[in-house]
Amino acid sequence: MEVCNRSSFSSEKKLSHQIQTETSNEYFGFDWVIFLGTGYWFFWSIVLLSLFGILAAYCSLLVVLAFLLVWEGYEPNLHWCHKILVLLVILLSSFFFWILCKFWQDRWLTAGLSLQIFAPYAHLSSITVMVILSWPVGFYLIRLEEEARIRRYKMASDDRERTKRCNTLTKLRALQVAIGLPFLLILLCLYVLPLGIHSPCIQEEGKLGPKPDFFGHRGAPMLGPENTMMSFEKAVEQGAYGLESDVQVSLDQVPFLMHDNDLRRTTNIREVLPNASLTHSTFFRWHFLSTLNAGKWFVQSRSKPFYKMKRLSKADRERAENQTIPKLTDLLELAQKEKKFVIFDLNAPPQKHPLRNTYVRHIVSVILASKIEQHLIFWLPNFDRQYVRNAAPGFQHVGRLFSIERLTKENISRINVDYKRLFYRGLREYKAANIKINLYLVNEPWLYSLAWCSRIHSVTTDNIHILSQLNQPYFLMTPGYYMFMWLLMDSVSAVLIVTIFYFHWWRERKKEAFDNASIRPDSQSISLQKRERGSQESSNLSIKPPFRVMESPWTLAALYPALTKNTKKYPGSRRLLVVPKKTASEPEQVKGTIKPLMPHEDAVRQLASTKKSFESMWDAARKDTFQTALPSLNMNKPTISSVEISQSATESENTPNSKSSQESSLIMFSTTTSMFSSELLSKKN
Secondary structure, X not given: OOOOOOOOOOHHHHHHHHHHHHOOOOOOHHHHHHHHHHOOOOOHHHHHHHHHHHHHHHHHHHHHHHHHHHHOOOOOOOOHHHHHHHHXXXXXXXXXXXXXXXXXXXXXXXXXXHHHHHHHHHHHHHHHHHHHHHHHHHHHHHHHHHHHHHHHHOOOOOHHHHHHHHHHHHHHHHHHHHHHHHHHHHHHHHHHHHHHOOOOOEOXXXXXXXXXXXXXXXXXXXXXXXXXXXXXXXXXXXOOOEEEEEXXXXXXXXXXXXXXXXXXXXXXXXXXXXXXXXOOHHHOOHHHHOOOEOOHHHHOHHHOOOOOOOOOOHHHHHHHHOOEOOEHHHHHHHHHHXXXXXXXXXXXXXXXXXXXXXXXXXXXXXXXHOOOOHHHEEEOOOOOHHHHHHHOOOOEEEEOOOOHHHHHHOOOOEEEEEHHHHHOOOHHHHHHOOOEEEEEOOOOHHHHHHHHHOOOOEEEEOOHHHHOOXXXXXXXXXXXXXXXXXXXXXXXXXXXXXXXXXXXXHHHHHHHHHHHHHHHHHHHHHHHHHHHHHHHHHOOOOOOOOOOOOXXXXXXXXOOHHHHHHHOOOHHHHHHOOOOOOOOOOOOHHHHHOOOOOOOHHHHHHHHHOHHHHHHHHHHHHHHHHHHHOHHHHOOOOOHHHHHHOHHHHHHHHHHHHHHHHHHHHHHHHHHHHHHHHHHHHHHO
């Protein structure tokens, strides 16, 4: 509400000041600004909030999906329409955020003011959220700790590898600190936060002040069309302490109730006289104003000024459709009848109006002529206040957010202020000076509860039918009860968080023990293989697993019958005659391509002829020969069973090398033959 001075103001300045005043309204300040710019009344705030809510939720989903893709190592390739949508949402959100910061700065004060009543419950809710967050935080911290421990045990002796692992450990520790330290600091701050909380609704039992009275803002605008007799009567039915309105003066000097400067929003002026819809309402005569309908707009769903309006009954709907613009005297008559206080904002007529400079004195004369009791009038306009004191000494003068010195000088004991400005500019000082306070606009129950706990005397509200039903403030509690809830919540949350962290640690240890149990048999087999490899290397044999012992494709019986008989006593010599076992995948053509190596017929005859001559000396030399030739071969004597055990493990490995194995077997045979030949020659010599 704004009182205009007697000095001339241009219509542009008045419009700008009107916008700034109405933006303090809790419900349709934004819709009112759009109406002033477009001329169409609609609940734009709900539409825009819903639209931006949907877009913000969709873009947030895209961001979460992109984060998950990056986390899994994929590149988030957004469609071009998604990229444009995200860009538009960012630009529009930034634009409207700038609008709010520039033209609705007082709105941000509500956020801080709400903490005075929501802080205790926000504290308890925040601790609950921290307990829930401790589950993923504990999981990641324990997982990072296990990862760091594993990497620390795998430190290599190589300097380069050691430096790389140290850098990895440093990153893991830094990630642990980045996750765990903020969580711990926030939790500690929440634990001690009640020491700095001051809520007026935390007070001892029995110290709660009286319930604040209600001034119906333009009547009861959620139950009937604003500034109509139906609206004021509904406010009286709901137990209003006083009635608040806005007063204009017609061209023929009749004061009437109208908030807007024109008639487009609350009347059917567009249907009756569309060419004059933009004309200031004070340039019409009362005879024409009284014929306009002032209630049809209220029953239309698209024009409802409040989102959560109560559904009208059939009788109230018919009554609202027939409402007209009331005169000031109609309101004064109702107030006198119901013994209700009246407070109103008096708008100065525009230039060229006959009552431009004398409108205050004319309004005072109309009030005095209505025979209403003077103490029922709360005089709010600040212009020409001294004349009002002299003409109507019984009026109760109401000031703005003036200094206490000015209020004392002008003998004003009541102020009508915006709740946001009052709570940030010395509420205690005004209460200490015994100044009665009326707050506007208080529509939310939590805000009314704050005013009640703060011992505010009265409030101006649109939501009188809801606030009048409150029997006690919301969130009221004693200091002892809140301290009990504080300590209990802190203790329980600490136990739960420690339990959650311990559970993650126990689960990781259990998982590690299970993994070690499953890996231990494999490690034992690996160590056994290493020992076998070491024994094979010490015996100067091949490190490959032994082949399965098979019969050679050739035999020594035809060449050296005596040798064959004697080798039976020394089975270790058979290790030289080994070939890989033919696998099932080996083609049958190998049999034909690889022929057994048979000695030449002349060599067989020659050896057979010399058999008798050598036989006598072979018996004497065979023991010495095998004692010198075979000890190195008997250092690691495998049995047939041990060799066969490793058959399955070496079949696949030996298959591609079967040809080379046969060639090596032929070479070993020729080596053995030459060895025995040299022994025979030495004996002969």
